[in-house]
Amino acid sequence: MKLLMMGAREDERIFAEKWAKENKIDLEITNDFLSPDTLHLVEGKDGIALQQTMGLPKEMYQQLADLGIKQIATRSAGYDMYDLEAATEAGLIVTNVPEYSPNAIAEFAVTSALATVRQLNKIQANMAKQDFRWAKDMISREIRSMTVGIIGTGRIGRITAQILKGFGAEIIAYDLYQNDDAKEFLTYKDSVEEVVKEADLISIHMPATKDNYHLFNDDLFNLMKDGSFLVNTARGMIVDTAALLRALDSGKLAGAALDTYENEMPYVTKDFTDKEIEDEIFKELVNREDVIFTPHIAFYTDTAVENLVAGGLNAVYDVVTTDDSQNRVN
Numbered sequence: 001m002k003l004l005m006m007g008a009r010e011d012e013r014i015f016a017e018k019w020a021k022e023n024k025i026d027l028e029i030t031n032d033f034l035s036p037d038t039l040h041l042v043e044g045k046d047g048i049a050l051q052q053t054m055g056l057p058k059e060m061y062q063q064l065a066d067l068g069i070k071q072i073a074t075r076s077a078g079y080d081m082y083d084l085e086a087a088t089e090a091g092l093i094v095t096n097v098p099e100y101s102p103n104a105i106a107e108f109a110v111t112s113a114l115a116t117v118r119q120l121n122k123i124q125a126n127m128a129k130q131d132f133r134w135a136k137d138m139i140s141r142e143i144r145s146m147t148v149g150i151i152g153t154g155r156i157g158r159i160t161a162q163i164l165k166g167f168g169a170e171i172i173a174y175d176l177y178q179n180d181d182a183k184e185f186l187t188y189k190d191s192v193e194e195v196v197k198e199a200d201l202i203s204i205h206m207p208a209t210k211d212n213y214h215l216f217n218d219d220l221f222n223l224m225k226d227g228s229f230l231v232n233t234a235r236g237m238i239v240d241t242a243a244l245l246r247a248l249d250s251g252k253l254a255g256a257a258l259d260t261y262e263n264e265m266p267y268v269t270k271d272f273t274d275k276e277i278e279d280e281i282f283k284e285l286v287n288r289e290d291v292i293f294t295p296h297i298a299f300y301t302d303t304a305v306e307n308l309v310a311g312g313l314n315a316v317y318d319v320v321t322t323d324d325s326q327n328r329v330n
């Protein structure tokens with residue numbers, strides 16, 4: 001069996017080579033993404049594992065099928081960059097890696113929560129200026145004295161809740177579907193509104209859907225306690241960023257830690273060191289001391305990368321050998 005891994009980052013290679021050795025598979029690894037220009041690399045291969053940052057032209061799905069390819073395996077949980085309809089029409093099975101390390105994101109959400117509550121940005125900015133004083137506005141609250149609101153109690157939300165419970169916080173939550181096991185360490189409320197009214201710190205852990213676009217808008221921010229904190233490691237479009245900036249200016253929010261931004265695509269994973277950021281809202285996010293912005297990096301641990309690589313390649317193997325996969329999404 002000959003497989004091809006495309007769009008490989010340097011940090012993925014070591015895990016891909018390990019997988020190939022353990023499974024005795026002939027695996028070609030390239031950092032080229034799949035495109036009309038690189039389609040020829042697929043010739044003679046039995047399966048492909050991709051990591052596209054942009055979509056594929058529609059006709060490429062049939063071209064892949066014509067080359068004898070049966071599947072597309074993405075080494076990510078998200079698969080919105082693939083046209084599932086076109087893939088299905090061409091007879092291609094698309095797979096993802098739905099769970100690779102919820103702890104990675106949960107630990108980052110907690111890191112972000114602590115950093116924003118303890119105002120680490122402000123402290124670090126003063127250190128860079130060699131100002132070592134304890135400014136009055138650096139005084140922080142303690143997590144154990146806070147009520148934490150978890151929005152979305154799936155895999156990541158539940159672990160985040162358990163870790164913060166360990167700090168002594170009271171945990172309240174909202175989810176469309178309540179989880180019985182979670183009731184041991186958190187109390188469910190009947191709506192997002194009820195949670196934000198009572199919480200001192202809110203952490204978002206639900207997927208972006210057409211129903212929750214800009215759920216965190218002026219109305220919701222206005223329901224929050226003065227001086228609350230918001231952590232978003234889920235998806236940027238759940239938050240109306242202009243409204244978030246207004247909430248920070250008005251003091252409704254004392255701080256925000258955002259690993260995602262609704263219009264992050266032109267910037268995230270790119271080097272803008274000597275380039276101008278044209279998006280004024282994004283520019284403000286990365287420059288404000290009361291906002292900690294991180295580049296969609298919550299997942300980025302050794303365990304998560306290894307599981308994404310192995311999960312993607314296992315799915316290729318499954319489809320090539322059995323014509324199906326548990327991780328099929330179309």
Ligand code: NAD
Nearest residue numbers: 152153154155156157175176205206207233234235298299
């Ligand atoms: P999950 O599917 O296990 O849990 C999501 C939960 O959200 C479910 O319990 C679901 O019922 C709930 N939910 C869905 N819509 C809701 C709504 N409108 N209101 C309230 N609850 C709702 O997913 P997960 O593995 O815990 O991941 C959560 C999110 O984290 C993902 O959807 C993704 O957006 C994000 N994520 C971010 C990173 C990163 O690097 N920053 C990495 C992976 C995942």
